[in-house]
Amino acid sequence: GGAPLAARATRAAAGVSQGAQGACREDAVAAPRGFAALATPTMNPQLQHAAGPVVSKGLAGVYADVTAISTVGQASGAGLTYRGYTIEDLANKTTFEETAYLLLHGELPNERELRAYKARLAQHRALPQEVCAALEITPATAHPMDVLRTGCSVLGTLEQEEEITAASAVAVAERLIGSFTSMICYWYNYHRNGKRIVPNVDSNDGTAKAFLKMLRQDDAEPDALEEHTVDASLVLYAEHDLAASTFAARTTASTMSDSYSAITTAIGTLRGPLHGGANEAVMHFLEPLATPDEAEALLRQRLAAKNLIMGFGHRVYKHGDPRNRVFKSLSKALSQRPNGRPDLYAISERIEELMEREKGMYANADFYAASSYHQCGIPTELFTPIFVVSRTSGWAAHIAEQRSNNRIIRPSSLYVGHGPREFVPLAQRGDTPKASL
Numbered sequence: 178g179g180a181p182l183a184a185r186a187t188r189a190a191a192g193v194s195q196g197a198q199g200a201c202r203e204d205a206v207a208a209p210r211g212f213a214a215l216a217t218p219t220m221n222p223q224l225q226h227a228a229g230p231v232v233s234k235g236l237a238g239v240y241a242d243v244t245a246i247s248t249v250g251q252a253s254g255a256g257l258t259y260r261g262y263t264i265e266d267l268a269n270k271t272t273f274e275e276t277a278y279l280l281l282h283g284e285l286p287n288e289r290e291l292r293a294y295k296a297r298l299a300q301h302r303a304l305p306q307e308v309c310a311a312l313e314i315t316p317a318t319a320h321p322m323d324v325l326r327t328g329c330s331v332l333g334t335l336e337q338e339e340e341i342t343a344a345s346a347v348a349v350a351e352r353l354i355g356s357f358t359s360m361i362c363y364w365y366n367y368h369r370n371g372k373r374i375v376p377n378v379d380s381n382d383g384t385a386k387a388f389l390k391m392l393r394q395d396d397a398e399p400d401a402l403e404e405h406t407v408d409a410s411l412v413l414y415a416e417h418d419l420a421a422s423t424f425a426a427r428t429t430a431s432t433m434s435d436s437y438s439a440i441t442t443a444i445g446t447l448r449g450p451l452h453g454g455a456n457e458a459v460m461h462f463l464e465p466l467a468t469p470d471e472a473e474a475l476l477r478q479r480l481a482a483k484n485l486i487m488g489f490g491h492r493v494y495k496h497g498d499p500r501n502r503v504f505k506s507l508s509k510a511l512s513q514r515p516n517g518r519p520d521l522y523a524i525s526e527r528i529e530e531l532m533e534r535e536k537g538m539y540a541n542a543d544f545y546a547a548s549s550y551h552q553c554g555i556p557t558e559l560f561t562p563i564f565v566v567s568r569t570s571g572w573a574a575h576i577a578e579q580r581s582n583n584r585i586i587r588p589s590s591l592y593v594g595h596g597p598r599e600f601v602p603l604a605q606r607g608d609t610p611k612a613s614l
Contacts, residue, residue, distance in 0.1 A: 273411035277570035301355025317368035333437025343577035349436035350573030362391035416571030458487035459547035469527035488544030504545035
């Protein structure tokens with residue numbers, strides 16, 4: 178399994194030169210379908226304030242580029258859309274494979290394109306022997322996000338991206354969406370159950386079903402609602418504009434680095450609890466709670482102590498995350514099954530109501546994602562790796578878009594340190610207190 182992916186990519190698609198000249202060009206280059214050249218925006222003269230430069234911590238409110246991939250609660254009132262389609266329509270009416278294709282190719286697939294795409298993703302679930310060996314020596318105590326980060330790096334050395342083009346980013350995305358699903362299930366079963374699993378390459382099984390089958394290893398068909406829940410979650414998490422991990426991926430891509438490096442950058446960023454790890458933190462909070470009253474008492478204690486409550490608030494969504502509505506309906510449906518957890522749903526609902534009433538904070542996508550995944554029997558430690566499988570489609574769409582009209586991302590910082598100082602020779606330096614950093 179070591180053939181370069183570029184050999185399987187569309188070599189005819191024009192890309193960006195790897196030379197210094199190509200890295201600095203601002204005019205557009207040809208791009209595959211869905212990545213039409215974007216106009217380079219002009220500088221807004223209003224940003225040149227007479228009082229000097231304006232610093233925006235966390236880049237809040239800063240438009241770093243233009244994009245044709247998604248809208249996220251922007252002033253237009255469009256809400257969350259992927260290439261013009263609302264997240265509600267995509268989560269309720271499409272599969273993850275359709276949505277990933279949309280993000281990566283610009284349009285929803287027809288039946289023939291979807292069959293071919295599902296077949297390619299299924300084939301890509303196969304793992305090279307070297308990757309399996311790396312997963313086996315990765316410690317059982319490793320965080321699963323570290324497992325995927327390592328697996329991505331190993332695969333990138335075996336199947337190197339020879340050309341730095343938009344088309345090759347799409348090809349790498351297909352490989353990683355398929356293989357990430359297998360990687361996490363292989364590592365989990367090897368270290369938890371002592372099994373070397375055989376990746377599921379059945380093209381009749383979509384990503385969600387294949388994941389559940391490989392995870393459980395019980396030869397049973399997954400429950401339809403559980404399969405739909407995982408599939409819908411992959412749609413909901415697939416793309417979210419310039420979230421921290423996506424911006425990190427685009428920054429790496431802007432240096433003309435390869436797609437594996439850009440995706441590895443994104444995984445490392447998503448690993449943080451303020452980004453991708455929030456749904457795991459939510460479940461750790463919910464799990465020991467027995468009743469809604471107990472949940473309310475503990476929540477009030479934490480609020481009084483000014484503790485951070487994970488799963489609430491969002492930089493963009495000030496009046497509710499549209500993804501939360503879908504996750505909440507899935508969690509409720511799962512709780513109403515004979516083997517469901519109505520207590521867990523009731524506890525979650527009480528916490529949501531209290532946070533909105535007392536703090537004016539709304540649940541984000543991670544809050545009900547936690548109870549949804551838990552009721553599907555998915556181990557808490559694997560919540561964020563599912564995010565990776567999903568968001569790889571969005572990351573790669575942004576990598577391709579960056580390459581189609583590249584300029585290296587290099588913002589400036591406003592210096593607030595010492596003014597000019599005279600150099601003091603070593604022999605003349607006393608034990609002066611050092612400034613804290």
